[in-house]
Amino acid sequence: MTLTVYNTLTRNKEPFTTIEEGKVKMYCCGITVYDYCHLGHARTCIVWDVVRRYLQWRGYDVTYIQNFTDIDDKILNRARQEKTTMEAVSERFIEAYFEDMECLNVAKADAYPRATHTLNGIQRLVSELEAKGYAYASEGDVYYNVHQFKPYGKLSGRKLEDLQAGASGRVAVEDAEASKKKDPADFAVWKSAKPGEPAWDSPWGKGRPGWHIECSAMVRERLGETIDIHVGGSDLIFPHHENEIAQSEAATGKPLARYWLHNGMVKVGGEKMSKSLGNFTTIRELLEKFDPMAVRLFILQAHYRKPVDFTDEALEAATKGWQTLSEGLLFGFQQGSKLGFKENRSELLPEFIQRFQDTVDDDFNFAGGLAVLFEIAKELRKEGNLLVHQGKTETPSELLQKQWQTLIALATVLGLEADSNPVNSEKSDGLDDAAIEAFIEKRKEARKNKNFAESDRIRDELKEQGVILVDQPGGVTIWHRG
Known part of the structure; x- marks a missing residue:
């Protein structure tokens, strides 16, 4: 095209x-x-x-x-x-x-x-x-x-x-x-x-x-x-x-x-942005509330020639969308070692590349291109959940690696990048794997002592910091970053 x-x-x-x-x-x-x-x-x-x-x-x-x-x-x-x-x-x-x-x-x-x-x-x-x-x-x-x-x-x-x-x-x-x-x-x-x-x-x-x-x-x-x-x-x-x-x-x-x-022009809450209306918002003020990548995603979800309306609800929806994309973008970093992903291999799936290009070639339709990214990201999230909950996936690891690398390649075109170092991510509040495991051990001790209120508190605290606990049969608890 x-x-x-x-x-x-x-x-x-x-x-x-x-x-x-x-x-x-x-x-x-x-x-x-x-x-x-x-x-x-x-x-x-x-x-x-x-x-x-x-x-x-x-x-x-x-x-x-x-x-x-x-x-x-x-x-x-x-x-x-x-x-x-x-x-x-x-x-x-x-x-x-x-x-x-x-x-x-x-x-x-x-x-x-x-x-x-x-x-x-x-x-x-x-x-x-x-x-x-x-x-x-x-x-x-x-x-x-x-x-x-x-x-x-x-x-x-x-x-x-x-x-x-x-x-x-x-x-x-x-x-x-x-x-x-x-x-x-x-x-x-x-x-x-x-x-x-x-x-x-x-x-x-x-x-x-x-x-x-x-x-x-x-x-x-x-x-x-x-x-x-x-x-x-x-x-x-x-x-x-x-x-x-x-x-x-x-x-x-x-x-x-x-x-x-x-x-196209920008509105804030349905009105033209102006200092006299009290809705004049700087980029700095916006980024105090929302992830920069969520802001970037929000802007790209509308066609560039159409107006956009900045509302908290719209940006919160974009934040959820970014969580889906970032899970896909981090898939290989988090699951690649379990799946045996090969280093220095970069093979992309041509059908996704072509669909992305065909869509965006129509007057820079980045919103349409994003649909291709979300399709891949949702598939990787599904496979990631299977790995967490069942310890395995039916999809060949070679295909999963190609999907992941295709997603990264297309997201890079749009300037959408996830932090591959979870220690530095705001979501995990700097918790490394050892700190998370220590919390899990404390929670196990609380459950053993039937202190379920403390057990729930630890689980909820970790969840607030982006760490999801999954209790499995036999007293085993596994976790993943949400």
Whole structure:
């Protein structure tokens, strides 16, 4: 089956082909670093991380670039509030970003360009646009003339006349810069310096770049004039990505990207996330309550283009789902020695691999791909229970090893990884095998003395720490991690 993707630009699913055979140039609009990452960032970063992983698994050499916006009014406002600098705020939250992404197992991009590191490229692009008549200087600012770019609106489907009418209504009330513009819909590519703000020398005087021009310059500098995939949240379609197209394509005369992909928005308890509603949740706050892999699983269970609603109930269901998957992923580590699994053997089951690929090839249908993983994991859990309760299984160990290794291989594509060291797992609270056996001996002594309350207490305490006891005939107690 051919990989197909939904292209926002054409509003259709299209077969995926690359500019250069076997190679993918991919750019993701990253975060504005003025606060801790929130649930929307978690979704965006996980979705495009898995798209990148899948393309690599399919054999593509992927160059993945994700920027940081480190010049912005929100960053400056935060710096003023904290009586610090724009640079200090940016560095603090860039560091926090990497901490959060590591928790969520989001692989690092190949590069993280910053607006402040791309000023030469930004100014060069603004100069080109001005020379070609697509931009004009006005009292220290430089504006993009949307009328000059005839395809303006092709990504979002918005008509220029509607945008102008809407902009005109806002201008009278809000836009103190309106007198500088030729048209209310024009947008700034360079902003003149304001008192107390960071500024850089330019042909138009001291100032700083507009938001949209930053990404146009960073894409061009890192990946070239035309890339394969440009991604981001659907809230960026307009105006950010629309304006990127206008800037880049006016300057180069070439398409900025072959495919535009956008992930759906995030809600919290059915409402749009916002600080004013009191439902603004950071990744850090979320991970205080839920396993990072459960969060990752929750996000992948919805198609990337559809909205998702973060609720405790949904995440608790994802947690149970992750327990099923993690049992399967740990099967070989826990049962392999009993079954005689051979080291250094890695044989996968082609029927599962093909089903996974056929499903995910349909516009990155990771939710469908997960169904294949759950099928394998449930089978391994069943076999694991047979081993625990009966001491044997009817399935040949060679087949079980192939199932287990197939599950691990496919889960790795999705970035889902279980901790194979139970001593370090939060679930077992650091209890090693010897400590568990000591608890079991205490429980046996309590039962012998008919102290059943103490026996039940020990059993329940172990259960809370993820250790399940199974009493068998003859006074034998066996255990496994739940």
